[in-house]
Amino acid sequence: MAINLQKGQRINLQKDNGSTLQNICVGVNWGAIEKKSWLGSVTKEAVDLDASCALYDEAKNVLDVVYFGQLKSKDGAVKHSGDDLTGDMSGDDGLDNEVITLDFSKLSPNVNYVAFVLNSYKGQDFKTIPFASIRIYEGTPTRVTEVFATYNIAKGDNFSGHVAMVMGVFYKKNGEWKFNAVGEPTRDRKLQETVETVKQNYL
Template sequence: MAIATQPTLSNSLSTLGLTAKTLFFSLNFDFTPPKTEKKKKNRFKQNQGAIDIDIACVLYDKQCTIVDMVWFKQLRDSAESVRHQGDSLNGKDRGEQALYHAPLDQEQIRLYLKDIPAQVTSIGLLANSYYEQPFRRVHAGEIHLSDDEGNRAFDINLKQLPGDCHTLWVASLHREVGDWHLILQNLPLPAKDLEKAAQEVAHELARALPVPLSVAT
């Protein structure tokens, strides 16, 4: 079910004014932790105190097969064309310069478009709440896509997402001749983690492929 938080966006990057060769898929959020929160050695899913939002870029070929995935478990793809700048566990562990109202993004993935392998035809941009709390639990937050000149393609307000949304297919990029085409999906997914979400997006991309015409014999 698509989210009606803003109009559907589908256009080429050049038409949207993103003419630079580097894109920034970024997350910012402000979360006030509960008064009592015990520290644990392991990150248990049962931890309902903290909120940890992660973003990922998934690279697909023309058969909608996953070629590579960049996320907190793998910070770069094999070609180093997509680079995660590091996992932020709570939105505040990057220091005072990485808080919600600061100019720096708390979590960011950089896409160097000219270096993306030729076999990659689509890129899925995903977000997931690690402990499965809804995104709306944050005090404030947004996900956005921009270029290295500061031009933004979209902003998604986490507070405006459905109350039960904890995994989101944010957008997808599709390779075209001489450009990339951006589609703002804004689609909640049932997946509980990013790996499952990547598979769900692969399935949806495959469904959207044109059906080949049968050849008469």
């Protein structure tokens, strides 16, 4: 099931062998901003991006939000690796700075939508970050089995001037989970606003 989704594509989570995906990871990797002085010296400015996950019921009510202030959902299905406040200060190490894991087998039955969003905590423009990539994959934080969707937000012109985005939404239809690779920047400044934007526009 080699899939690399383009923005806006939708897939079901049924695998070729008939089984259904159980464990999903959303990883974000980014770098510190380089600033050059008029004398030519270069300094690094830490970048604090925040990956978060919001759970909604069928009526689009928010049931739970997993973020740097709450690292685990009430049902234990969603777990956050913890807050990274700086990004890669010494260049791209190829590793995800923050990872959110989702175990579908543990999700509360009344959860109908699972949305993943990204916010720039200090309001640093996505375009100013030297590299920032997102991957949504099957596996664990230490083992990537299959990548579904990747986004390079530092290189995408449509992310310029934005500090928030919707990465993707898992949704339940006729009892089966499917995935919508959204990949859209939003005008929000805070996580609470992005959670509301998802409810209004992406569920």
